[in-house]
Amino acid sequence: MMFAAATLAILAALALVVSRAILGPTVFDRALAGNSVGTLAILLLAVVGFLTGRPEWLDIAITYGLLNLIGTLAVLKYFRYGDLAYDDEDGA
């Protein structure tokens, strides 16, 4: 019951964040919303694991966390330098 309520709450949050990603006037809204969708996907994965009686899915949630970080880092680096291959030590 508790996990079902948590799932519903996560789904509601996901709907809000996705609507921000779709409507979001600036690209920053979208980048932040994209990151939040990743976080909520991790939470959903963990809660659905408990909901269906298989909490070992938590390990996979850790991998999702890493992926989310890489994606957001790539987006922000593109913003800062306009180029993913930019290397500060090149002295460019």
Add this chain to the structure above:
Amino acid sequence: MIELIEGVLLTMLAAVTIAIVRQHNLFGVVILAGVYSFLMASVLIVLDAVDVAMTEASVGAGISTVILLATLYLTGSREDPPAHTPALPLFVATVTGAALIWGTFQLPGFGVAHSPIHDHVAPAYLEASTKHEMPPNVVTAVLADFRGYDTLGETTVIFTAGIGVMLLLRGRRKRQHGSAKEASDT
């Protein structure tokens, strides 16, 4: 409960897809594609396909975002106005989609235990993996034991492709550096 989660996630998937089509800023498209991948991975998790979901998340949300952003650096982030009307592509996409949906009517229902795919080799795998004390996860046993040489071949191909791409990119970067040096010397 599971049906409800699936319904909400699939609705959001459809909304994101429409938003991707309507979005003209390509940077926004890349981010929305990442959102799509995470939602798709969640759908696959709810459908009990955790391994597929992990692939979708790592390839769709992780690597694809990075590669598409690197492409944006070369192409610019504004979409050009279309060169022709979308009538023909829309027609082809609609017909293909309708054919695929028509094809699903012939499939066995979701989760039916005696559909052909479960009656063919799966019982043999299940039996043999317990008999030969293979890994307890049968998917792992199939990939790493029953089809071990197949997996080894796949890994070799991907490894070789990776080395090839790295060599190509490295060579190009060095040449660029060299030419920049020559230009500054003269």
